[in-house]
Amino acid sequence: MTTATSGGIARVLIDNPTANALSERVCAELLAAIDAAEADPAVMAVVIAAEGRHWSAGTDIRDLELPDATLALAALCLAVEGCMKPVVAALKGNVLGGGLELALCAQMRVAAVNTRLGLPGVALGLSPGAGGTQRLPRLIGASAALGLLLSGRTISVERAKALGLVDRIAADPMAEAVAAASALAEGGPAPTRTPPPDGPARGGAFLAAVDAARAVTRDPEPAAPARIVDCVEAALLLPEDEGRTYERAVFEELRASDASAALRHLARAERRLGLNPDLAGIELLARRTIAIAGEGALAADLARDMLGRGMRVTLFDHDTEVLTRTIGLVAAGYEREDPGGRKTAEMRRQEWSRLDGATEPRDLDGLDMIFDLSELAGRGARTRMADFGRFAAEGAILATAATGPDLDTAITVSQRPRAVLGLRPAGPASDRLFELAASPITDREILAATIALMRGAGRRVVRTGLGDGSLSERLLGALRFAADRLLEDGATPYDIDAAMQAHGWQIGPYAALDRQGLIADLEWRARLETEDEHPLGTAGIGLELLEMGRGGISTGAGYYRYDADGNAWPDPEVLSVLTGTRGAPVRGVTSGVILARLLAALANEGARLVEEGVARRPSDIDLVMVIGHGLARWRGGPMQVADRTGLLAMRNALRKLAQGRDERFWRPAAIWDELIKTGRRFEDLNGP
Known part of the structure; x- marks a missing residue:
């Protein structure tokens, strides 16, 4: 923090690179500067501005784990609001969370044209903690305030001015703020603001906005949205100081909740994805051309995103019909993505002109990157890596969706072992997170360039080591194995799916199997099974269902029966198969037992992956399950659940399970004992 006084105006600058986080130290320094200016x-x-690109991104997420988080910010806000001299905020860049709460306390707000404002705390399961829910609705009305608070989205400076959140937009906000502060100090009029139609002065409209928000925030978990609505209501019903006290109590209540702890854990995990100190300072080669081999929506979406960042893209497939179909998906994606015409016709024409198709490896001569997704469709892409290695440009990236031994083969046959890496989506729920598997000899520039290219295409990357299968495959294998054993213990596919969906999964394992197709599942299990690792077990009753012609949704029946509209229904015929397989009737397994068993299986497999060096961090396991496999964010992921449950309790549960059948599968990984002996958790292995 720096302070300078000139012409009677104290210029107080927030200076805490890179996002100007409002740490306890920064808040204390700002408070001292405000007090000194008031006494001088x-x-x-006073003008409060900031060094660097941004005004402030608010409280650092790591500081939220400290006792009395944001108390220093709340004290600073009161000091700014109660200052006997005019205070003007000169805003720029990101004005988020606690940064916006501080700006709300100024008498006037002047913002640069690049300013974006928001209160994203709801994404962390939190309400504002420094008075934001009390000051914001008084300024812009209940409906607009709730829109910002509940969405967590940022808004443009133009929208902020229209709402009354910003008073002026300026090319030079510091100069404009100084001029405004001088005028206010000389007795000039305060900014004229139109009272919001649903502000506190209009109690009926205010309460109507609160009731409307409450109607759509009834879910008990995560609790933050509903509690934020309560806080905004308090801005009408309580005096300001009591409203702030109420908000503070809600903030602490939410901060102590499991849901917020899980959401904060995942936010830190996502932040770590960008931390690659071993790749810092590497000068990247210019890469402008990429080939994408494979078919379907994934190849088409990735191609479109690469075109959008200015690359020339060649779609590759030996089959002309498949190639034509994928190009058609690219075109359809443009229509779906841009219905409002955000891209001009010329922009779309230019992107489309950079798209080519090829059916022979020699057509890929000289390309900078070849990304082979064909392995995801089980089409033996690894056998083509020799051709790709022969034709790609010097320094090209050779990426393949192959995993395990298939990836090892691809590295060998390419004749470019330092250029080959594994790259595949981290699960079926989203293509926004990819796993990047590299060997110890992979070229560091290749690694850094791949991460940069994927980031430019809107994808995040989880780096992994080489192993028997990807993180996603290994975790999914453990989940399915444990689920199949539950079938043998008396559960039904419908019990298991219902328990998982109630816990926050987008889809249960057996509904997912029907979507994938039971034949594809059998092929997948056979490919993953190795002699050295625990087996994936039988396919449950999948083989029997296939023999009955039940192949999944595509055949109208699998674990479920499907009507003409594609709706899934439990099927007594499946229960009959289960009864015949077990030799005993369905006897039911509670949802608590189902969830405990499945989460223990996932946590133990995650522990193995960390122990083997395939996963770099336990938090990466959680990201794969949440983003890649559709577990609700507020549940946190299996490794965070293990920490919350207690490592000793979960290790003992695994030991008990290992006393029955499948001892190799349930036997706790050695890392459980190591952490317990040293009093550590999986969180302690994640790093900063």
Whole structure:
């Protein structure tokens, strides 16, 4: 923090690179500067501005784990709001969370044209903690305030001005703020603001906005949205100081909740994805051309995103019909993505002109990157890596969706072992997170360039080591194995799916199997099974269902029966098969037992992956399950659940399970004992 006084105006600059986080130290320094300016007779007014690109991104997420988080910010906000001299905020860049709460306390807000404002705390399961829910609705009305608070989205400076959140937009916000502060100090009029139609002065409209928000925030978990609505209501019903006290109690209540702890854990995990100190300072080669081999929506979406970042893209497939179909999906994606015409016709024409198709490896001569997704469709892409290695440009990236031994083969046959890496989506729920598997000899520039290319295409990357299968495959294999054993213990596919969906999964394992197709599942299990690792077990009753012609959704029946509209229904015929397989009737397994068993299986497999060096961090396991496999974010992921449950309790549960059948599968990984002996958790292995 720096302070300078000139012409009676104290210029107080927030200076805490890179996002100007409002740490306890920064808040204390700002508070001291405000107090000093108020006591200095030579100072007529104060301008709070910031060094760097951004005003402030608010409280650092790591500081939220500290006792009394944001108390220093709340004290600073009161000091700014109660200052006897005019205070003007000169905003720029990101004004988020606690940064916006601080700006709300100024008498006037002047913002640069690049300013974006928001209160994203709801994404962390939190309400504002420094008075934001009390000041914001008084300024812009209940409906607009709730829109910002509940969405967590940022808004443009133009929208902020229209709402009354910003008073002026300026090319030079510091100069404009100084001029405004001088005028206010000389007795000039305060900014004229139109009272919001649903502000506190209009109680009926205010309560109507609160009731409308409450109607769509009834879910008990995560609790933050509903509690934020309660806080905004308090801005109408309680005096300001009591409203702030109420908000503070809600903030602490939410901060102590499992849901917020899980959401904060995942936010830190996502932040770590960008931390690659071993790749810092590497000068990247210019890469402008990429080939994508494979078919379907994934190849088409990735191609479109690469075109959008200015690359020339060649779609590759030996089959002309498949190639034509994938190109058609690219075109359809443009229509779906841009219905409002955000891209001009010329922009779309230019992107389309950079798209080519090829059916022979020699057509890929000289390309900078070849990304082979064909392995995801089980089409033996690894056998083509020799051709790709022969034709790609010097320094090209050779990426393949192959995993395990298939990836090892691809590295060998390419004749470019330092250029080959594994790259595949981290699960079926989203293509926004990819796993990047590299060997110890993979070229560091290749690694850094791949991460940069994927980031430019809107994808995040989880780096992994080489192993028997990807993180996603290994975790999914453990989940399915444990689920199949539950079938043998008396559960039904419908019990298991219902328990998982109630816990926050997008889809249960047996509904997912029907979507994938039971034949594809059998092929997948056969490919993953190795002699050295625990087996994936039988396919449950999948083989029997296939023999009955039940192949999944595509055949109208699998674990479920499907009507003409594609709706899934439990099927007594499947229960009959289960009864015949077990030799005993369905006897039911509670949802608590189902969830405990499945989460233990996932946590133990995650522990093995960390122990083997395939996963770099336990938090990466959680990201794969949440983003890649559709577990609700507020549940946190299996490794965070293990920490929350207690490692000793979960290790003992695994030991008990290992006393029955499948001892190799349930036997706790050695890392459980190591962490327990040293009093550590999986969180302690994640790093900063």
